Structure formats: structure tokens, C-alpha cells
Amino acid sequence: MPGTAPEGPALELRDVAKSFGSVVALRSGSIAVTPGSIHALVGENGAGKSTLVKIVAGVHRRDSGVFRLHGEDVDFGSTADSKAAGVAVIYQEPTLFPDLSVTENIFMGRQPVGRGRRIDRAAMYAEAERLFQGLGVHIDPRRPARGLSIADQQIIEIAKAISLDASVLIMDEPTAALSGVEVERLFAVARGLRDQGRALVFISHRFDEVFELCDTVTVMRDGDYVSTDAIAATSVDEIVSRMVGREVAELFPKTPAEIGDVVLEVEGLSSLGTFHDVSFSVRAGEIVGLAGLVGAGRSEIARAVFGVDRYDAGAVRLAGKPVPARSPRAAIRAGIAFVPEDRRKQGLVTDASVARNVAAVIRRGLTHAGVLTNRDENRAAGPWAARLEVKTSALDMTASTMSGGNQQKVVLAKWLATEPKLLIIDEPTRGIDVGTKAEVHRLLSDLAGQGLAILMISSELPEVLGMADRVLVVCEGRITAELSREDATPEAVMHAATATTAHAIEEEATA
Amino acid sequence: MSTATVDRPDARATRTYPAYSRPLWRRVLLTREFAVIALLAIVYFYSNANVPAFDGPLTLYYLFLDIAPILLIALPMTLVIITGEIDLSVASVMGLSSALIGVLADAGWSIPTAALVAIVVGALCGAFNGFLVAYVGLPSLAVTIGTLALYRGIAQGLLGTKAITEFPEKWTDLAKDRIFGDGSSYPTILIPFVVLLVLFVWMLHFSTFGRGVFEIGLNDEAAHFSGVDVERTKFLLFVMAGAVSAFAGLYFTLRFGSARGDNANGLELQVIAAVLLGGVSIFGGRGALHGVVAGVVLIGVISSAMRLQGETVNKINIVIGVLLVLSVISTTLLGWAQGFLSRRRRSSTPISGSSSEDGQRRQAAAATESTNER
Amino acid sequence: ACGSDSDGGSDGASGGGGGGDTTVTFLPKNLGNPYFDTSSKGGKAAVDEFGGTFDEVGPDTASPDAQVQFINTAAQQGVNALVVSANDPEAICDALNEASDAGTKIVTFDSDTNPDCRDLFINQATAEGIAKAQVDLIAEQIGDAGEVAILSAAANATNQNAWIDLMTKDITDNHPNIKLVDTVYGDDDDQTSFDKTAALLQSHPDLKGIISPTTVGIAAAARYLSTSEYKGKVALTGLGTPNQMREYVKDGTVTAFALWNPEDLGYLAAYAAKALVDGDIKGDEGDTFEAGKLGEFTVDKDATVLLGDPYTFNADNIDDFDF
């Protein structure tokens, strides 16, 4: 228990409250982190975890409550203050400057300076290389951050936080975009820091990670503190029920569905630099999982099929008819729905109302005499929002005020409203809490049962294995294995996913 | 959070949602657009009572004649700005269209054919802008600074020192005619304007195309992902801006009976100032045509009233500039005031369980939270 | 601007009546132009003398459409007389006619409109006289032979273009050894005129002289010449105000240039306006009116009143003037 540690907590928050306008994001947040420990912070979407983090970081100022660092009362007015006090934070959303070099991103504002306060670039690059070496990654310190994959971006964030040499390190869902190998590396670094006596806070929706890495866990619900336990003294089920305040139904409620005709056929799809000669098919009622490491090119394949991205060669057919390339609209007309991986940037217009978002794709059919009114949209959107149990007070609320899980429901409502033949869904539950996750899974299962063909991309192996009828494994832009539900074991998938890099990983493990 | 009740609703219990989170009067009255309209009304009635000769029969007539080009171009410009782009070349297209009509009329063409050619050329100018912005993906601010110079240069190159002033009286009179006979305050140019206004209101506010326009401004990637043809939409808007500007150039030429390469020089900033004053966000995604029309008329009324007061252009410029600055910072000021009020209220009442009735304030807060992004 | 404190035209309804308080509004090509500042000064002096209300309004750039708005305003106010220097002979015509219909007397000065759009034109000097004076000056300064160029104001300026035509004709007819090689337009903007002068000298290495029939242009050209290797080698003349040119006459950049007194021009225009308002003249040929200290003037054909001949300024006499 943190309270029993000899020197007292490095970071302590008690009954901290924070509201935005009339939205109460944090009612009474409490956490106490002792030096030399890794403290998990868990809770459903919108529980207030990130808000708590941002208060510690000085992004927001708390409205009330106690905030102590190493036993002293503090009150940060900006992130510069918290940095100066020895707090490093990895935020949930990446905070990189795309135009600047990777190194500058790490050292911005505290670059090593030489004579005349001139930035010492050589020293800076050397330091960056040293950091990357410590993390076991190879990134050119001079390359710009633009174009880095999400995983690489997250690595830069981690390097940035570590380089601060802080006594308190907070990581808000750092693993959301990382693959197994990278997660392991991160954990090794985290443990190293813990052993140096630093206090770490780790936020994640993945319980396996929490139980593997952390020693203490604090649960939050609805802006309130719920409980703090030693990891050893608790269990996943216990934490989950505290988080949601109820029992969660089965996480992967896969029901067998009748598999029908081929709906989607992809033949020899290639795009220079991203994927090659990709061929597969999806049948009605079937859930096909696309597994692989992050950066394998799964999203790119999906995007090309839907027509958002171009491809250089190959063909896509839906129900036997060719789907024109590079036209999402044609794909929609053909009966394809696509739930993209980045909800806020691609899935939703977050500043538009729920009604407009839900009706976004079907609005063409809502006009009468060419006129489209809010009323038409509301009438059409209402039932779909209801069917997915979107939680909102009114249809004109903007999606930006909603939690991630709710936003995902809006995206699903928008696409289901098109009554598609094929649903492509990329990372259906990324950043979504357990409760909603089960709901989404049940929904997918139901939809498949109704004869919808589903292509599901997921970086969470349990999700793929639990939900898919058939698993395609992508490695470096190629499909390296096709496994039936029975054959799809974690080992088989991982083996195929690392087909070409297995050698390197083995070496790494022994090194 | 208000909606975070955790108990699961009964299986498939269909819930219904209210359409709006706040009452009609708040949705109508508490908007930027309404603020501009209210200000317009205040200025108008104040001037009517206090400015000599403002209540005369000619004021409105001249006012409409003067602001007609801005009114016209503001329509497509609103849509362009809502998509997050900008078109600085509109005044140059006006100049080019004016020069072209002059040259063609001089060569003996009839006005309608010359006008048709000018409008087609205007549309082509817009298409060139649109192609570079939408399909090549260049920033519109940079592209249209370039075409601002290019089109103006062509206009001046076409006419040189000449100013062509020989236009059939029939047509120059038409530009200044009044709709309801002598003495009425409404010039005929209002007819095409109203037609275009109806068209653009339908396009922006009551069509699927307009929904796409707003979505592109808020998040063009998401719009692209849900099947909005981002490129084509932007392209079409620039074409419209070009064509309408050319039409405004035609009106300008006929009203003054003079085709010159430097006609309407600098008008682009006036159009943009009026559109922004009307509540359109320069970041895109927000705005409405009734606000824009009120913004244009407001500038016209202020200029007219101040001129009648004997003020010259310098003071008018200052007032318009101050108004523009105030109009954008007012949103922030309002947000501060709201935040201050709600803080006071909260400190006086204990933190209560959240309720949904203040949804509209949350939205207002979200709206004011416009970041510094361009 | 001067006189902006007067609450111009508050008695707007009194149009046409001559009784005592005549409202006269001056509308120059643009504000902030020293030439027009001087003419308005003369106009104000005249109005003060005969006891009327003077007002000066105008746009910030010399464009006809901006001028039209001020003409319209004058019509609405019902001022008794509007004194205009036209940015375009045709474009402001309709507006002037409407003002005229509303009872306002229209006087143009400096730059005329079509004759049927105004009641009277106060001509600073005959176009022929102005053209000849400038050609003669340049011919004298370059020895009646060599290349010359013209630096004008806006490409559409009525008076400028009329003079340029006459000068061209004069040169071909009377000065066979002078060759007019180029005409450029400085838009009555210091910077543009300055840069255009530089370009002229670059592109015509054999240039002997520059004529700039505009006060802004000649000052900018003089400034450029005075600092360049062409100082004293390339002659410059045209129309300028003594205050602006004093510097360059003294340092030898410019030998002589011409102008009428813009103050007198404004003064005369104001008195002519008054005479029209009072009904003393109608604008018919032969009408005469009294213009204060300037004496009596007669209306010529096309309803034109001539101020006089342009005056030539040089090092000997320039210090006698302050405008």
C-alpha cells in the first residue's frame, strides 16, 4: 500500500476536482504514488484519468483539492512549471512537432546550449542517439517527425519523457499504439526507472499489461476515486467490477453465424511502399480478422479497399462487381462501410452534432425535392443512435463532448445506417473501456449473425482470436498466413506476424 | 459527466432523444449572426434618427448599388471560407471580366454575348484556382495571392491606358434601374442577387452539398472518409467564386459605364472583412449566410451614414477595422464572461450531480474554444 | 482633412437656394495628395471669403468607384455645389448627373469629365498650353535632340492622357530630333513612380530627358535622379509644386518645371461654384463672374473657365512660392 511506504508519496492528490464550463470532468480524484513503484490508474472512458494527469502536468488548474509533490503543496500554472518540478508526462494524444527533427522534438525548450546560448546541435544529436539506444530503437535523430508511424511517435514521446530525468513519470495510455515487442521494451525501461527509485503512473485499458508491470492500482469511476490496492492482492474481475460498478458480460460473445456467399474479393492489391500482392475474400456472415504488428500495413490495405487511398495494382470486387479505385463514394454505393482507426480525425467530425454525424453518409437519401433540413437528419439519426445506445442528452450535441466509447458508437451508427453489405472496422475498440468493448463485440457478433460480412483489423490478439472466424496475418505489407478459427493460436499468429523479423527478435531476446 | 450513468439500459430498450438541447429562442438569439443583425438594426435606426439626410429616398438605393458587388461575391466567398480556404483573387477576376467586356464591346460584340464570355472566363479563372487548391493541394492563401496579381495583370495588359466607355445606354441604365419603378429604393441588381442568395442558401444550408462544405471545414479528412468528394467540392466553390465575381465585374462595368483594368482594385479585402464580420470562422466550419448578408449591409450602412456625417474614408476605415477586431474577440470575451458567471454560480452552490440542462453552455464553451489553428 | 470639423450639409434640404450659406464640397482624386491639399486650401479660403460652408471629402486611392460614393453622398446631402477632379471621365458621369438632378451644381477642376456631366470646368491651363510648355522646357534642356520618356500618373487619368497625346503630337510636328521612346505609369504613388524612373533609365541608356506631367511623379523622379549617376545628365521637367521640388532645383537635378498655382485653381473653382449656385452664371459661353482677389473670369466654349497660363519655376524664382 502506498501509504505505508517509508518516505511518503512522491506524488499525492486528494479530492481534486476539475470542471470545464459545466462539465464536471473530475469530482474527487485521489492518488498517492510512492517512489520506486509503478502505479496503475484505471477507469472507464471519461472516468477522468487524463484530466487528473493534465492537472499534475499543469495543463489544467484544479478547482479544489490537495496536490502535493514530495510532500510539498504545489500548484502548477503551466507545463513548464511541472517540468521544472521534475514531472514528466506522456500524454494520451501525441504531441510532436511534425516539421522539426526527432531530436528537436525531444529537447525543445531545453536544448543543450554552448557559448552565447547557441544551441549545441552535435551534443543534442549525440544525446538523442544515446536515448534511442537505451530504448533499443533505430531512428535517425535528424529525420523530421512527419511521416513517423504512430508507434514511432509514441517511442519519441517516451524518449522525451525519459530524457527529462524526472522523479515522477506519468504515462497516459502509452501502449495503445505499440506492438508486443515494443511494449516489452517500454516495460523494461519502466522497470529500470522504478528501480532507480522514481515514481511512475501507468494508464492503460489493457489489464494484462497492468498486472504484468504495476505494483499498485487505483481505480476511478465517473470522476471519483474508487479504490487503491496492491496488484498482488486483487484480480482483474475485481478491478473491472469496481470500474464499471457492475458485472461485465462475456468479453468475446462470439456466436456462430451462417457463412454465406463471397461478398468482398480483393485480388493482387499492391501499393508501392506499403503493401504487395494482397489477395483475400470475405463472405457474408463471416468475421475476418486482419492481425499483425503495428505498422504492418493493415490499415493501408483497408483504406485502399475502401478507396480512400490509391493503389498501384490489383482489383476489388464487391458481390462480384468491381469497385472503382480511389472513390469512397463509389465504395459506399457498392455497400462498403468503413470505420477508420483514428476516430477523432477520420471517423467523426467531432465539432458537428450527433445527428449530422450519424446522417453524414445517408443524407443523400433524406432530401425531398433536393432540400435537406435538420429535421430530416434528426428523424433519420435518432433511431440509429438509439439502436447503438449512444449516450447523449440531445441530437444537436457535438461529438467532441463525448467519451471515446460513445464516439465509436456514433461512428458505428453512421455506418450501420447505410445498411452495408460489408463492414470494415479498424481497431474497433482502441482506447475503449471494458464495458463498452463488450458491447461493441456483441454488436459485431450480432451483425455477422444477420449476414453482414465483417473485416476487422485489430492489434489486440485476444480480440482477433475471440471474434474472428478466419484470421489473416499481415507482415510488412504481405499476407503471411491465413488461419481458421481453430488454427489461430497466439503462437501461430505471432509467428506469421513476425515472419521475416523473427530472426532479429530472437537475437534481441538473447542479447 | 452527465451521461455517465453506468447501469445498462434494458436490452434493446429503444430510447429517444430530444432534437435540441436548448430552446428555440436561445438557438436563434444567442448566435453571432443574430448579434450582427441586431447591430445592423441598431445602427440603421440610430442613423435614421440622427444622421441628416439618411432617411432620404436615395440612401438605400445608393447603398444597394454600392454594396451589390460585395453582396454578390460574399455568397460564394462564404462557402469558400467555410471549407477553410480563402479566395483573394475575386477582385482581380472582377477587373479581368470588366476589361474583357470592354474589349469585346469595343470590338462590336453585343453586351449579352460579351457578358457570357466574361462569366465563362471568370469561371475558368476560378477553376484554375480550384484546380491548384483542390487537386494539386496548394494552400489557397498562397495560390490566390498569385492569381490576384496574375488576373489583375492580364486585365491591365488587355486594356492598357484605354478605358472603354462606349456601352449601349440600354444596358448601363439597366444596371441602375429600380425594381418597383421610379422612387423605389431597390435597384435591379437586387434581382440577380436574390436569385443567387436563394440558390446559395439552399446550397449551403439545405442541401447535402452544403453539409459536405461544413464537414470539410471542420475536418476534411473525416469528410473524405465518409464519402464527401472534398476535391470536387472545393473545386466547384472556386469556380462559383470566379463566375460570380465575373458577374459582379459585369455589373461594375455597366454601373460606371467604364471598363478599366484597375476596376474594383482592393475589393477582395472588403469582401473578406464583410464575410468575417458576418460571423464566418476563418478556420472554416462555421458560418451562415444571413449573418454574412447582415455583415455586408452593416458595413454599407456605417459607411453611408458616416459619409453623410461628413466623415471621410479614413475614419470609416478605422470604424470597420475596429468592428472586425471586436467581432472576433467578442466570442472570446463572451466565453470569459460565461466562464466567470458559471464559476460564480458553482462556488455559490455545492458541486451538484451534473445535469443535462446546461448542454448549451458546454457547446458554447466548445465553440469559443477555437484554438490558434489556421 | 481640413474642414472635417464642420458638420457638412446639415441643412441639406435647402438645395438651390442662394441665401447666404452656400455649401461647397470639394472632392479631389484622392486624399493625402499635396496638390489637392493645396487646391482645397484655396477653395476653403474662397468659401470662407464669401461666407459658405466648405467640406472636403474623398477616397484614399484614386479610383472612380470610390469617388462615386462620395458624389452620391453629396447628392443625398443636397449640397449646393460639388467641385470634383475626375478619376474617370465617364465612370462618374451618371452619379454627377444624379447629383445635378438633385439640384447640386457640378464644377470640375484639374481633370474634366465629359462636358455634359458637369456645369463648368475650371481649366488650370489649356491642354495645348500645358503640353507645349513642357515640351518646350525639355527641348530647351536637352538641346532639342535625343530620346525622352514620359512618367505619367494612372494609366486612365483623363488629363494626363490628353496632355500626353498633345505632347506626342507637338514633338512629332515641331521637334523632329526628339524621340519619345516610352511612357510609363507611376500611379501617383511615390514608390511606384520612383521605381519606374529607375526602370526607364535602365531600359533606355541613351535617355536624355524625362517629362512627368504629375506632381507626385516629378518629385519621385527628381528624388531618384538626384541620387543617381544620371543627375545633371538626364533632364527632368514636368508639372510640380515648388515645395516638393525646391530641394532638387537647388541641387541642380531639375532646371525648370511648370505649374499653375493649385491654390488659385481651388479658389477660382469655389467662386465659380458660388456663381453657379447664385444663378449669376449658367455656364453659357460669355458669362462672366467675379472671383474674389483673382478678378473677373469669362466662361469659354464647352462651359470652360481658364485659370491662365502655366507658370515656369526655376532656381531664380522658386523661393517666392510656398505651396
Added chain:
Amino acid sequence: MSTTDTLLVEPSAVSPTKRIVGELLRSREIAVAVVFVLVVALTTIKSPNFLFSSDGWRDLLLTPCLLLILAVGQTVVIITRNVDLSVGSTLGLTAYFTGKLFSDHPGLPIIAVVVLGMLFGAVLGLVNGLLVAIFKVPALVITLGTLYIYRGIFLTWAGSDRINAGDMPKDFLALGTKTILTIPVLTIVGLVVLAAVGYYLYTARGGRELYAIGSDPDAAVLYGLPVNRRIIGAFVLSGALAGLAGVVYTARYGTVSSNAGLGMELQAVGAAVIGGVAIFGGSGTVWGAAIGAFLLVTINRALPVVGISDFWQRAVVGALILGAIVLDRVLSARQERRLVAAREETRSSR
């Protein structure tokens, strides 16, 4: 860990000098500089005077100086993802202020007037900066507003009062054309400004922070960068440089009338854009903007010399701006393709 893995991009494989040379060759600045040299060369062939005469040489260096100073300030603002449209009006207002100082206080030393002019410009810039930073509103709208306001104040203040060459000390006016080793003094001033700002942007923390802010303003806030202070600083600098440009204007043209600086804002933005400064912030250099300014002004001067009529000049300038941004896009597309190809290669070589 093993070092045998192939790197995505190998940092050490290329020697530093080779890398720098390579970067330089690919850089946008060089492309614009080449165009500039071509323009000068072609014009000089047509008319040797353009370069090989003391006036030609001097004007080549001197004329762009005004725009250069404005473009440098504009670039700093654009890098922060803002824009300053009020520079033309600021220039006019300070130019008048400068002349007024001389005519009202004849004894004032020149350097004091220069400093006061810059201070005055800085105050005008500060107004922009405060409005933009504190109210978090778009700079385009604010500076469009102040463009009108400052010019209105200028017209009101100046009224019919005009500054003539005779009102100013000879020494000051001489600055407009004085040369040191055939380099005009004003050009030296411009280049010193350029070098100082360029140095600051490249090697000072504050300068790098400006890039960071423009690259992603939200991230800059999360990072704890002093965003408001930097943005205000950028506007103050832009204002101060516009003030300096006003002083230079007065010295060079010797007269200030109401349309001084009219429309210069779009030219300044144009110069920056031609020079490869991204209009959405985060990238670009003042060197590029400087070359852009030189190119823009020189084209304008060269066209009449090569015999293109006065009337077509703006068209050519417009075409040039468009050409520059299209070229930029082509170059960056090529770069992107190279990156993709490189990724492909590392992938297949594994």
C-alpha cells in the same frame, strides 16, 4: 542488443559534409536563388546597364531592401502559423512618424529617429500580438482589422500634411543612397537584420520554439512552451521591422504620402511564399524569404528592361508566385517518393 539490424534511415552512412551539401542542393532557397541569378543574367545580356553600371548595381541591391526587411518580419510571424497583414499600414504610419519627428524636432540625431521609428512599429506590432495571443483569435482577421485601423489613423493624423525631402536632414536622406564598398548602406542594414534574425531562428531556443509553435500549436501548449510570449514576440518583431522599413522608406524615397506602403502586405507574404516559407507555419527560413524578396522586386525591375509592357508586369509576377509554389510542391512530392522508395528498399533488403 544487436547492431546488425538494418536501419530505416542510416544516420552514420552519409558523411556530414555530404549530407549538408545534399540538403543544400535540394533546398528550396537554392532553387529560388538560381531563378534569381537567371533573371539577372538574362536581363543583363539584354541591357548590360542592368548590372554593369554603378546605378544598376546599386539599385539591384538597394531596391529589394524594403521588401526584404518586411519579408523577414513576415516570415517570423508565418512560421508561428500566423500572418501579419498590417505591415503595409505599419510601414506607412512609421514612415510618416519618422518624417514628422524630423520636421518637428530638427535637432534629433538620426539614430534616435531610427530607434523611435522601430519602437513605434513595435508598439503597433504589440497590439496585434496581444490581440492574437490573448484572445486566441485568427491573426488573419485581426491584422486585416488593424490594416484598416492603422491606415485610417495614418490618414487622419497626416491629414493634408505631407513630408517632403526638404523637411529632413541631408544626412538622413543621403543614407538612402550611401554606399560602402559599392554596397548600399540600407542593404547592409537589411542584411544585418536578415543575418540576426536568421541566426536567432536557427540557433536560439526561442527561435526553435517559434517553429515548434507553428508546427503544432496545441502540442506546444502541452509541451510547456511559452506560446503566448513567443507569438507576441513574433508580432512585435514584425512590427519593429515594419517600423524600420518605414524609416528606410523615408530615407530612400524622401517623401511620404498617404499611400506609402499600400498593398505591401501581400508582397511581403508573396516573397515569403516564393522563398519556401510554408503558409501554415512550422517550416521555412528567412534566407528563403530574403531571396524571394530579391526575386520579386528584381523581376519587377527587369520586365520593363527586357521590353515587357508596363501593363503585363503584374501578370508575370503572379505567374512567378504560382510557379514558385507549384515548384515547391513538385520538389516535396519528389522527396516523398524518395522516402517511400527508401522504405521499400530497406524492407526488401531485410
